[in-house]
Amino acid sequence: MLARKLDLHHRLSAEDQSAILALPHKIRRLEAQSYTMREGDRPDRCAVLLEGYAFRHKVTGDGSRQIMSINIPGEALDFQNLFLEESDHNVQMLTRGVVAEIPRSAIEELVLSHAEVGRAILIASLIEASIFREWTLNIGRRDSRSRIAHLLCEFAYRITAQRLKPEGFYELPMTQEQLADATGLTAVHVNRVLQSLQREGLIERDRRMIRFLDWQAMQDVADFNPRYLHSPEIA
Amino acid sequence: MLARKLDLHHRLSAEDQSAILALPHKIRRLEAQSYTMREGDRPDRCAVLLEGYAFRHKVTGDGSRQIMSINIPGEALDFQNLFLEESDHNVQMLTRGVVAEIPRSAIEELVLSHAEVGRAILIASLIEASIFREWTLNIGRRDSRSRIAHLLCEFAYRITAQRLKPEGFYELPMTQEQLADATGLTAVHVNRVLQSLQREGLIERDRRMIRFLDWQAMQDVADFNPRYLHSPEIA
């Protein structure tokens, strides 16, 4: 279950794979909104997301929230924290879901005894860092229309690469307020932009389902180039 | 020279230290604005910054630039790229400076033979990722005043922690246009905000020199909490 799902973007030997498989872990079912890590916590375990979606966020002193990334099934939620003393951000479930929790000590040992696994964890962490950089560009330098389109493209691309997407449409399990917190906008403005994308025939919406009517046009509006995802697969 | 400067935020054994010391490298003097890495390049070496300042940035399709971080002496510039196939961003010198260039292959071997060094590189990369996240929060959720104050605080804090700062003031080697590209603002607005911080007696400026007149007040304006820097030292 664990090794089949854990996506490390890096080929591992059978021996390394079975070392991962042998990792002690506890399967845990989580409700939407529950935290797997809070800013200030000492990380003592790593959750691997098996089902459902999660997100990372931080909050300013005056209480506004910025979401810094979305996590999809197959991704480890806590590599960003596990090797540091103290978490600098929150990790929260977007939907209900299932995680496998691995004790920190087991991973520490694995990394020291299996250098290639350490390398794989480094690579996965660096790819996430690349996503953070793209989000900084997105929020700092694109207008609201491109920003939102970019988020939609990234999500569609990633779930497609992970073979989680059925057929031209998908569920984006985020409220408009969460979308706003991910793009540095307000929920009201997100609502208006979504409506305008719909009016122009780029997407269709039903509830939280999004259907792309023109993938190429969306990519153009979004200024989306998947290079930063460092994905071996093609969408 | 190399190991004395390379700052890895992680204690290493004498054996690991001397392995780093033994790394083949070439000292190179670089002019301001010169690139050490461009988006799309295959990373084949890692530059360690010995003198001067550098920055990371990306450019949107319509040509606007977003700076994602500043690097100061002692930091490795290319851990973010070295373990991936293709660079997803540019790294450029802010000032003239000196770097030590280490071949990728030498680092790859070192990481596989010295697991603790690999761990140190992972930690350094994760700290940089934490800085990316804080910048996303800064740009997405703080107003222009806090944003700029935050950048000034971070820079002051980091050069202080690295013992590069002389005495209450320091040179921030950035034009107002670069400051704008780092904060998601325009140069004109940066100019006005700097003047207002000065008018209110928070900072003094002379050329690119910045003097903090009230460190606590600046931290308050900036909503600056150094936790995200994961720095062992105290400022």
Added chain:
DNA sequence: CGTACGTTTGATCTTTCTCAATAATGGTGG
């Protein structure tokens, strides 16, 4: 079937951008 949460709409306000002009500054060649 009521309540809490999320979405949509309209009106108005503010921050920040844009455009354009002027003033300083720094570095360079003579």
Added chain:
DNA sequence: CCACCATTATTGAGAAAGATCAAACGTACG
């Protein structure tokens, strides 16, 4: 050392994107 040129900083006026506030409308779920 000085004149010149390119870059950077500063200022003002007007425009625009997105925020804010407030209310109404839907919808899911207990």
